[in-house]
Amino acid sequence: MYKRRKPYDLSYTHFVGSWAWLLHRLSGLALIFYLCLHVWVIHTLTLGPESFNRLMAFLTSPLFRILEAGLWGVILYHAFNGVRVIVVDFFGGSLSHKKLFLVLIAVAFLLWAAGSAVIIGHIH
Amino acid sequence: MKESIIVKILRYQPEKDQKPHWQTYRLDVPADSTILDILNEIHWNHDGTLAYRRSCRSAICGSCAMKVNGQNVLACETPMHKFRGNRLKIEPLPGFPIIKDLVVDMDGFFDKLQRVKPYMVVDKPIPDKEFLQSPEEFSRIRESAYCILCGACTSSCPSLWANENYLGPAALLKAYRFIFDSRDDGTDERLDIINDRNGLWRCHTIFNCMEACPKHIDITGCISRLKNRVVDNSL
Structure with missing residues (x-):
């Protein structure tokens, strides 16, 4: 008997559901990473106003504004797909999960575009 | 009408293989063949060593589930034209230990x-x-x-x-x-x-x-x- 040890079968076809789940996991990891970074940035307050201001000047650079727009997208995806999962699990949405994904992601995309325009607008 | 197809099958023969490997078969089969027809064609006319489960060929017994071109299907009810192109990649069900070729331990x-x-x-x-x-x-x-x-x-x-x-x-x-x-x-x-x-x-x-x-x-x-x-x- 041959026991295959693959934690994830990458060659298995991805459908809407598995893409949604995979991206949900990845966006969750990205949010945990952001949270750690955020706590670290806040901690510089304890080192005095100068070090905090120096860091903030760095974090408001154009590169970080673009990353911020990315973060906004990650938050929106995680939140809206989270709503989809709740609807599927507790409001009987299993048969319409693909349509639900399409609609929620479309709304998330519009919010992302609007929010990103504001964020990018802050680049001087 | 016959069609030429290339079928890759993940083989594992416990008596000689350390781990599974791909084997390629080139066949001419009727255009309306199912995956099971193709496996039968290989087993009966090309390579009798190929092991797979089948029984009812009517999608009722549940014996012939396998992974074809990246998704689990029943071989008996799945026409080869469900998949585009003339290439098929057939593997045993993922996640289960392999006993031999396409036969898994259930x-x-x-x-x-x-x-x-x-x-x-x-x-x-x-x-x-x-x-x-x-x-x-x-x-x-x-x-x-x-x-x-x-x-x-x-x-x-x-x-x-x-x-x-x-x-x-x-x-x-x-x-x-x-x-x-x-x-x-x-x-x-x-x-x-x-x-x-x-x-x-x-x-x-x-x-x-x-x-x-x-x-x-x-x-x-x-x-x-x-x-x-x-x-x-x-x-």
């Missing part, structure tokens, strides 16, 4: 099924004649009773790939079939079994099971209704 799958008590548990006196239920009561379990236990769903589930202790969609569906049966009295017992980190709550609504199910059962919907039942009971 013992773990059936052990999990046994755990949810896949039979009627009745405390009340059984009627002399028919054990009736209304059409409405039956309609709640009709779809879940269509399961042919082919394993395509459980084997397609990423939660199972990551954790072999997960009960899997087929066992949970079987639990649903009896928990929502109006005649059954084993609900609390079964809910206790499936209300577990390796049971109900390891379903992350990935929907691979529903994509794979040859009977098109709303498996995720049934699992969700079980989740609701557990939550309702604990409130």
